[in-house]
Amino acid sequence: xxxxxxxxxxxxxxxxxxxxxxxxxxxxxxxxxxxxxxxxxxxxxxxxxxxxxxxxxxxxxxxxxxxxxxxxxxxxxxxxxxxxxxxxxxxxxxxxxxxxxxxxxxxxxxxxxxxxxxxxxxxxxxxxxxxxxxxxxxxxxxxxxxxxxxxxxxxxxxxxxxxxxxxxxxxxxxxxxxxxxxxxxxxxxxxxxxxxxxxxxxxxxxxxxxxxxxxxxxxxxxxxxxxxxxxxxxxxxxxxxxxxxxxxxxxxxxxxxxxxxxxxxxxxxxxxxxxxxxxxxxxxxxxxxxxxxxxxxxxxxxxxxxxxxxxxxxxxxxxxxxxxxxxxxxxxxxxxxxxxxxxxxxxxxxxxxxxxxxxxxxxxxxxxxxxxx
Amino acid sequence: xxxxxxxxxxxxxxxxxxxxxxxxxxxxxxxxxxxxxxxxxxxxxxxxxxxxxxxxxxxxxxxxxxxxxxxxxxxxxxxxxxxxxxxxxxxxxxxxxxxxxxxxxxxxxxxxxxxxxxxxxxxxxxxxxxxxxxxxxxxxxxxxxxxxxxxxxxxxxxxxxxxxxxxxxxxxxxxxxxxxxxxxxxxxxxxxxxxxxxxxxxxxxxxxxxxxxxxxxxxxxxxxxxxxxxxxxxxxxxxxxxxxxxxxxxxxxxxxxxxxxxxxxxxxxxxxxxxxxxxxxxxxxxxxxxxxxx
Numbered sequence: 292x293x294x295x296x297x298x299x300x301x302x303x304x305x306x307x308x309x310x311x312x313x314x315x316x317x318x319x320x321x322x323x324x325x326x327x328x329x330x331x332x333x334x335x336x337x338x339x340x341x342x343x344x345x346x347x348x349x350x351x352x353x354x355x356x357x358x359x360x361x362x363x364x365x366x367x368x369x370x371x372x373x374x375x376x377x378x379x380x381x382x383x384x385x386x387x388x389x390x391x392x393x394x395x396x397x398x399x400x401x402x403x404x405x406x407x408x409x410x411x412x413x414x415x416x417x418x419x420x421x422x423x424x425x426x427x428x429x430x431x432x433x434x435x436x437x438x439x440x441x442x443x444x445x446x447x448x449x450x451x452x453x454x455x456x457x458x459x460x461x462x463x464x465x466x467x468x469x470x471x472x473x474x475x476x477x478x479x480x481x482x483x484x485x486x487x488x489x490x491x492x493x494x495x496x497x498x499x500x501x502x503x504x505x506x507x508x509x510x511x512x513x514x515x516x517x518x519x520x521x522x523x524x525x526x527x528x529x530x531x532x533x534x535x536x537x538x539x540x541x542x543x544x545x546x547x548x549x550x551x552x553x554x555x556x557x558x559x560x561x562x563x564x565x566x567x568x569x570x571x572x573x574x575x576x577x578x579x580x581x582x583x584x585x586x587x588x589x590x591x592x593x594x595x596x597x598x599x600x601x602x603x604x605x606x607x608x609x610x611x612x613x614x615x616x617x618x619x620x621x622x623x624x625x626x627x628x629x630x631x632x633x634x635x636x637x638x639x640x641x642x643x644x645x646x647x648x649x650x651x652x653x654x655x656x657x658x659x660x661x662x663x664x
Numbered sequence: 665x666x667x668x669x670x671x672x673x674x675x676x677x678x679x680x681x682x683x684x685x686x687x688x689x690x691x692x693x694x695x696x697x698x699x700x701x702x703x704x705x706x707x708x709x710x711x712x713x714x715x716x717x718x719x720x721x722x723x724x725x726x727x728x729x730x731x732x733x734x735x736x737x738x739x740x741x742x743x744x745x746x747x748x749x750x751x752x753x754x755x756x757x758x759x760x761x762x763x764x765x766x767x768x769x770x771x772x773x774x775x776x777x778x779x780x781x782x783x784x785x786x787x788x789x790x791x792x793x794x795x796x797x798x799x800x801x802x803x804x805x806x807x808x809x810x811x812x813x814x815x816x817x818x819x820x821x822x823x824x825x826x827x828x829x830x831x832x833x834x835x836x837x838x839x840x841x842x843x844x845x846x847x848x849x850x851x852x853x854x855x856x857x858x859x860x861x862x863x864x865x866x867x868x869x870x871x872x873x874x875x876x877x878x879x880x881x882x883x884x885x886x887x888x889x890x891x892x893x894x895x896x897x898x899x900x901x902x903x904x905x906x907x908x909x910x911x912x913x914x915x916x917x918x919x920x921x922x923x924x925x926x927x928x929x930x931x932x933x934x935x936x937x938x939x940x941x942x943x944x945x946x947x948x949x950x951x952x953x954x955x956x957x958x
Contacts, residue, residue, distance in 0.1 A: 366847065368808050388835060390809040392849030399809055399836040400852035402873070419854050427854055427876070428887050441874035442854060447892040448932060537938065551918045553940040557756065560741070567741055569759035589764035590785050592805065597763040606763045608787075609802040 467500035493524030758796030771945030809835030816860030837885035851885030903946030
């Protein structure tokens with residue numbers, strides 16, 4: 292045994308030194324986080340907080356879920372109010388679904404449907420989109436002869452009722468100027484609307500309804516900017532022409548291009564392919580086109596790449612941290628629930644003792660009897 | 665270039681991981697949501713933790729500063745704009761610097777000038793309307809029925825001192841606590857895709873599929889009154905705000921049209937035919953004027 296003393300001494304010293312270093316570095320941790328329960332009181336060290344393993348409401352540990360106390364019974368549709376208490380399942384064909392809110396399953400109707408009979412057995416059984424007796428809401432009846440259109444009685448201003456539909460007579464090709472009046476090429480060659488001669492359709496023109504009249508017009512997005520309709524037809528593509536962008540004569544600046552009828556890019560943005568981006572802030576084009584910032588995307592739910600001043604970065608969302616320093620897995624630690632990184636990287640709960648981490652704190656409770664060290 | 669960046673960031677990430685572990689003890693007493701990145705130095709910028717969205721207690725901006733009385737919009741180009749209904753001008757404040765490659769989806773403005781912006785990845789971010797800086801929140805995305813939703817604040821009572829509540833419209837109406845980020849289901853909505861706004865304590869929804877603006881019961885989600893607008897669009901982007909006694913409707917497929925609807929006269933008027941951008945979120949705080957400007 293004597294020969295082992297030096298090693299033992301070294302071990303004790305290094306352990307003690309490490310302990311001192313740990314205590315020094317973790318001084319705030321011991322004071323601020325009572326999860327281990329030890330406190331210095333009146334010259335002695337007393338343990339007055341012990342491990343708590345029961346989950347505090349509304350959290351629970353449910354079978355089949357990962358971790359301890361990770362299920363929020365207030366909002367989990369599979370464990371709504373209690374473990375293994377799922378909300379009723381619905382299909383995409385049923386016009387209703389269930390959400391779990393405050394620990395209760397609640398029925399939510401799909402758009403334009405309502406539960407008018409108050410029975411959950413048949414869900415949201417009534418369509419309120421076009422029912423004159425329930426127009427937009429249960430019992431909201433339209434006047435006699437008035438249609439229910441998109442959840443409201445009658446037609447909006449600017450629309451006219453044609454059968455069960457509301458249309459714009461000024462622009463609807465199927466109801467141009469009057470219900471059922473389809474806009475199409477005149478049958479008679481003598482029709483004066485053949486402005487370029489009987490049967491002549493200049494390039495990029497079509498019969499369209501405008502101002503409630505069916506006339507030969509430029510097919511969008513083309514325009515007749517040179518006023519020679521019967522010659523070269525509608526010669527300008529307003530969606531892409533830099534000299535006629537969005538409108539005849541609207542020229543883009545020298546460093547801009549015309550995209551969907553708009554001169555791009557606006558000042559301060561850079562063209563990257565078909566997009567205008569801010570290379571100072573865009574994580575996909577950070578500092579220059581195509582320079583994407585690495586790291587798991589925000590859809591990971593834990594963190595996301597950033598671009599600040601053209602420099603890439605990566606930030607963790609609140610409650611998450613990059614404890615292993617590996618950017619490839621991003622902010623892998625859930626500080627709210629991780630027993631090994633509870634509230635902060637490296638803050639461990641008593642894993643063997645089954646001490647859960649809830650809301651970033653290792654659960655404790657008062658000891659039945661204080662333990663003195 | 666991308667490869668080089670990836671390698672460099674991986675190395676920085678590893679180094680920071682050690683730093684994070686060493687700092688673990690020092691921070692162990694802090695709650696997870698309280699981590700503060702502080703000034704974005706090189707280290708934290710590379711792999712930091714954002715301060716949670718919303719101003720920290722004690723440093724909150726005052727309510728109803730001048731800037732909170734206007735309309736803000738976000739477009740698919742991730743630009744945050746201030747829209748002045750008086751002269752119909754848009755002023756670009758900046759590009760949202762949220763840590764995501766997802767697109768913008770919806771927005772609401774609170775009385776202290778924070779824009780709560782939902783992205784297409786379902787996350788909600790807190791954006792400063794002064795400079796478009798962005799912070800993630802601890803809102804849990806993907807909650808059943810509320811993957812994506814419209815948003816709007818309404819006062820809790822006639823007296824602004826009673827506070828305000830953020831309402832969201834997904835599969836039904838719900839309230840969203842901007843401190844705990846708990847979602848509380850209220851009831852079904854009868855309209856289609858819905859955006860929200862308010863006039864004082866009255867909550868309104870705009871369903872672009874039907875062009876209906878509906879006054880909603882804040883306790884049940886039920887429709888209490890409807891207004892018929894001509895802003896109807898069966899697909900595309902839309903947004904909704906109130907200002908000066910009128911509802912401002914932003915609708916479009918590639919670029920947005922701005923329509924003002926007056927509930928007093930029941931008239932819809934196209935104010936801006938082509939904004940040159942596709943607006944997907946709009947918001948006016950409960951500080952915005954509720955009567956027409958004189």
